[in-house]
Amino acid sequence: MTGHLRTMIAATMLAALTVMMPGLPAAADDSWGGTWFTCEFARSQTPPDDECAMFDDEGFRFSNGRFTYVRITKSDETACRGEKVGQCFRRDRPAITISTSDRGKLDLGPERIRVKYLFCTQTFYFKDTEHYREIWPDEDRCFWARKRHFYIARYDGEITERQ
Template sequence: MADDNRSDTSWSGTWFTCEFAQRQRAPDDGCAMFDDEGFRFSDGRFTYVRITESDETACRGAKAGQCFRRDRPAISITTADRGRLDLGADRIKVRYLFCTQTFYFRDMPDYREIWPDDKRCIWASKRRFYIARYEGDITEP
């Protein structure tokens, strides 16, 4: 896992999934609304993040508080470690529950698309992830 300590900042920061993306379809709003769940890719670790204290009501399925606007100036989050991370030039590898899953990615104008290799760990699905970096201020406990 030699790529763990690259100086590349293309994965720095906190990323959230696009609220109006579907399992195999990109968001139709340019990822203007984020889901309440996201990720960090840093220090050789893959970290799950979740926003707290959202009162947004324009979420999918009218589920208040389960999304937030991408341009929101500040958020609070909780985090949980999800495994070892290896960042490559055209892929990422996540080791979790005794299995290493390879994901590929490509940048689009408003988001980054991520999809799993055909050889999948039991915990990985065929789902594609559409994510974008959050640019506001973040508070953690």
């Protein structure tokens, strides 16, 4: 499988994590508020070794009952995995510009997330650590779900949305 294909599958799975999730409405749970990005140096089942100090260029918003895919624009960061310039940024960066794309209805549960995708409902669990939130699938996985864990963290700087 090519790196590009793996990236697309991973992005689709992370997007699917939040589409049509039964549970509490997003507005009732501010612990998912803000804009979140995946940790650049996390691996499939290994947490980031930099305490999520570097973000990937792709992220998400969980607000107003909607799931929104976000992507940073105008990054010139050179310390990205694989030496890919601009495909990551430092978590402590004071301001970023993003583009957004609505990805569907959002509904969050207090202890787990259920995702309906391609005629199968997948359960994911999550827990917070000091530096990031970890999300992982139940052992009873849908055909489209891998064993991958997702490591995400909230961005706290100023955000400008590109129109």
